[in-house]
Amino acid sequence: MTILLVTLLTCGLYVLTKKLAKRYPILLFHPLIFTPALIIITISLMGISPQTFDQGAVVLTHMLGPATIAFAIPVYKHVEVLRKYVVLILLGVISGSVVAILSTFLLGLLFGLDYHLLISLLPRSITTPLAMEVSEEIGGIPALTIVFVIITGILGALIGPMVFKVLKIKSPMAKGLALGMGAHAVGTNRTLEYGEEATTFSTLAMIFAGIITILLGLSVLPLLVNLL
Amino acid sequence: MRRIGIISVQVAIIHIFLFLAIGLKALLPLPLPTSIVGLLLLFFALFFNLIKLEWVEQGGRWLMAELLLFFIPSAVGIVNYDELAGVQGLVIVLVIAISTIIVVGITGLIVDRFEVKQQ
Structure with missing residues (x-):
């Protein structure tokens, strides 16, 4: 019963938000800002606790798994591109992953973030299911990591295009790779406006960034954490 | 209506790869998350023509297009x-x-x- 209610409520408000965003394309109407805000207001008015909501959301959250698996389809469709540019993709993604983790770590230290927040923040630039796993591995709080992953996605998809303008990055390949690296699936979603080539590279970058960060999560990250 | 039917069936087919991935992870100590194992399985199934692209393409496109919807409950979790x-x-x-x-x-x-x- 709760599952049905939560699913219908979330889908309804999501569709409403998408309609609003189409008419008024402003940041406030982003589906990951406006819809959660509406839900928080609605459930508190209806007297539903966040925990109950969370229990009812299993079906929706579960769909993240199949949705991640579905990214095999664009990779398959562009397997020739992958073959041709594998070195460049790996170069971009390995540098990106290292920069993502190191810059987060150093900035977090600089701003004096609490230990648990900092640890949970480290895997923030990769897609949710993978970030949760890395977070758990290095002693973070996976639920907090999810929130940081989402903030990263929204900010990356928003700031990315501005960064491209300032640095005069024009190639769809570079834009796609950078957005997939820096803002995972939400960034990849944004590349739809740059054409299929950009989306392909973004998807590939997202997948490889996830895998590389997991490998770093098992090797280098525990060393960084030990420094604290 | 027909489109919803096709998408539902194809999302179900993609779920098969999720279950295969769960099974494989139970058998072998793979260091990769289930969703990435499933992604690799689906990729190789397509690559070796074990399944046709048309069997999963529309369902996959829908899942990817509505990805943000599936993140919403986690975003609500911020209140905790x-x-x-x-x-x-x-x-x-x-x-x-x-x-x-x-x-x-x-x-x-x-x-x-x-x-x-x-x-």
């Missing part, structure tokens, strides 16, 4: 963390913003410059 309210929360947003600018900028520049060189 008091530490994120106030200054600490703002600092985190700032850290993420600065770091993301650096990551997107450096990755974009590297790829952009190397691409020019290759051509």
